[in-house]
Amino acid sequence: MSAKEIRLLSTSAILGYGFPEASLKAGMARKPDMIGVDGGSSDPGPHYLGVGKPFCSPISIRRDLRLMLHAAIEAGIPMVIGTCGGAGGEPHLNLVADMAREIAREDGLHFKMALIHAEQSPAEIKRRIAAGGIHPLAHQPELTDAVVDRSTRIVGMMGPEPFIEALDNGAQVVLAGRSSDPAPWAAMCIRAQLPPAPAWYAGKMLECGATPSIPKGHDSLFVTVREDHMECEPCNPIRRCTPLSIANHSLHENASPIHHIEPGGMLDTSDCRFDAVSDRAVRISGMKWTPAPQYTVKLEGVELAGYRAMCIAGTRDPLLIGRLDSFLASVRSEVAVKAAAFGASPDTYKLGFRVYGRDGVMAEREPVRNAVPHEVGFVIEVVGQQSQEMASAVLGVARANMLHTDFPGRLCREGNMAFPFSPSDIEVGPVYRFSVYHVADVADPREMFPIEYEMM
Amino acid sequence: MTLIRDAARVCKSKNAGPFELTIDVVFDDSSTYGKVKASGVLCPELFARLYNVPAEHVLFTPYDAALAFKATFPRLVPAGEFGDTDVYGCQQHAPLLDVDLPI
Numbered sequence: 368m369s370a371k372e373i374r375l376l377s378t379s380a381i382l383g384y385g386f387p388e389a390s391l392k393a394g395m396a397r398k399p400d401m402i403g404v405d406g407g408s409s410d411p412g413p414h415y416l417g418v419g420k421p422f423c424s425p426i427s428i429r430r431d432l433r434l435m436l437h438a439a440i441e442a443g444i445p446m447v448i449g450t451c452g453g454a455g456g457e458p459h460l461n462l463v464a465d466m467a468r469e470i471a472r473e474d475g476l477h478f479k480m481a482l483i484h485a486e487q488s489p490a491e492i493k494r495r496i497a498a499g500g501i502h503p504l505a506h507q508p509e510l511t512d513a514v515v516d517r518s519t520r521i522v523g524m525m526g527p528e529p530f531i532e533a534l535d536n537g538a539q540v541v542l543a544g545r546s547s548d549p550a551p552w553a554a555m556c557i558r559a560q561l562p563p564a565p566a567w568y569a570g571k572m573l574e575c576g577a578t579p580s581i582p583k584g585h586d587s588l589f590v591t592v593r594e595d596h597m598e599c600e601p602c603n604p605i606r607r608c609t610p611l612s613i614a615n616h617s618l619h620e621n622a623s624p625i626h627h628i629e630p631g632g633m634l635d636t637s638d639c640r641f642d643a644v645s646d647r648a649v650r651i652s653g654m655k656w657t658p659a660p661q662y663t664v665k666l667e668g669v670e671l672a673g674y675r676a677m678c679i680a681g682t683r684d685p686l687l688i689g690r691l692d693s694f695l696a697s698v699r700s701e702v703a704v705k706a707a708a709f710g711a712s713p714d715t716y717k718l719g720f721r722v723y724g725r726d727g728v729m730a731e732r733e734p735v736r737n738a739v740p741h742e743v744g745f746v747i748e749v750v751g752q753q754s755q756e757m758a759s760a761v762l763g764v765a766r767a768n769m770l771h772t773d774f775p776g777r778l779c780r781e782g783n784m785a786f787p788f789s790p791s792d793i794e795v796g797p798v799y800r801f802s803v804y805h806v807a808d809v810a811d812p813r814e815m816f817p818i819e820y821e822m823m
Numbered sequence: 824m825t826l827i828r829d830a831a832r833v834c835k836s837k838n839a840g841p842f843e844l845t846i847d848v849v850f851d852d853s854s855t856y857g858k859v860k861a862s863g864v865l866c867p868e869l870f871a872r873l874y875n876v877p878a879e880h881v882l883f884t885p886y887d888a889a890l891a892f893k894a895t896f897p898r899l900v901p902a903g904e905f906g907d908t909d910v911y912g913c914q915q916h917a918p919l920l921d922v923d924l925p926i
Binding site: 614624653717734 | 840843849851874875884888890891902905907909911918
């Protein structure tokens with residue numbers, strides 16, 4: 368392997384988002400040293416980590432995985448996926464690992480596979496708390512044993528080091544639990560002795576597939592990393608990377624555009640330059656890497672918040688729209704009485720009325736307060752602590768009272784709400800909330816991420 | 824009168840982790856970017872006013888290399904928590920569109 372240049376192909380932004388097969392082919396024709404894809408994110412919210420399921424369908428994940436495995440095995444290069452199964456816990460990693468095993472068996476593919484685990488045991492996290500090695504992020508409270516005990520699942524976010532170990536041990540397919548999005552890509556570059564700054568920056572571009580190009584779409588990106596710069600070019604000829612599209616993507620999902628905190632240090636992009644090298648490719652240079660004095664691993668955890676039931680409705684009645692707040696207040700107080708009568712006191716559930724057409728998107732931050740819409744949509748929801756059955760019971764009362772509660776001046780005496788569906792009520796199931804968002808000090812970046820190997 | 828919706832090439836919002844929201848305004852020529860930056864209209868206090876957060880909770884960074892301004896501040900509620908209206912945080916940019924730039 369040349370230390371002068373590493374060529375990387377990312378198929379899409381997330382495993383399971385899909386990509387044109389022609390883009391994979393075009394990327395493979397450019398002889399990448401590794402192909403990969405980011406498998407997940409915390410962005411779809413706490414549910415998936417809690418429930419242990421992916422946010423892309425297994426059907427779509429399998430389609431992408433099969434094409435990638437074939438491409439990598441035929442070319443004899445590594446295929447690496449971080450944050451498998453969407454959230455990177457054990458059930459998520461196992462889902463993707465089982466698929467890889469099945470595909471290998473069905474299609475007669477042979478390779479050494481590494482599974483890098485990221486789910487953390489509560490006992491181990493509590494030991495770290497006791498040792499003073501856990502610190503809060505984003506103004507969260509200090510982590511306590513009680514929060515760890517009631518958390519459904521906690522994962523650590525690995526950096527490049529476990530990937531480097533797996534690749535050094537000859538794994539051709541590396542499937543990892545929760546990972547920093549750029550880590551698999553940075554790993555491939557760093558183990559080839561390229562400096563960390565362009566390595567991490569390359570990872571930041573590759574983790575979103577063709578997102579740094581225009582027109583934006585779920586598609587593949589090719590990145591070449593060299594000593595002091597990297598170049599981005601989309602595989603699909605209909606897309607282009609431009610200095611503006613790259614600059615725009617450099618802002619993506621980070622608190623600061625110039626200081627990107629990663630597990631082992633900070634990527635400083637203050638002095639980056641974005642130069643077009645063709646009408647479709649951009650060279651990025653000038654990034655710097657500052658190692659952190661203490662290596663930290665981010666922890667993400669969720670806990671059960673209750674069970675949700677919801678219902679969608681709308682009104683076209685100007686007399687009701689004109690007095691919405693007092694109407695909703697009277698529905699709420701009727702629900703309180705009726706639900707308490709069957710055992711759900713108001714402190715055991717949360718009842719919400721989301722009012723689309725008024726402030727459904729921005730809630731208290733909505734600056735437009737005097738508009739009078741001609742129709743309004745409602746999402747009526749209940750999150751109950753006791754059970755799904757009880758949440759659904761409270762929602763049923765709320766739905767019936769939205770339909771029938773009287774209000775002064777009411778002419779629509781048959782009903783206040785238009786329900787688009789029968790059944791009107793939807794049982795959503797368990798609801799989770801983020802409970803852990805902290806970092807752990809580690810002596811060895813690999814110590815929280817055990818690796819297993821198997822031969823296909 | 825020059826509104827952000829007419830002068831900017833990008834005006835977008837997104838989560839920066841489950842607890843913070845980040846908003847980007849990007850221009851495509853350095854002269855406009857320079858004038859906007861010099862005007863001081865985009866500043867922590869603007870975001871504090873538009874999003875009802877204390878100015879000291881707004882991390883505001885002009886990014887010359889990308890002709891961009893970024894502001895990051897706490898979400899109203901954490902992503903996916905009861906009462907959250909926008910799990911990805913990608914529809915919170917609208918109040919900025921009508922900010923008048925004295926350029």
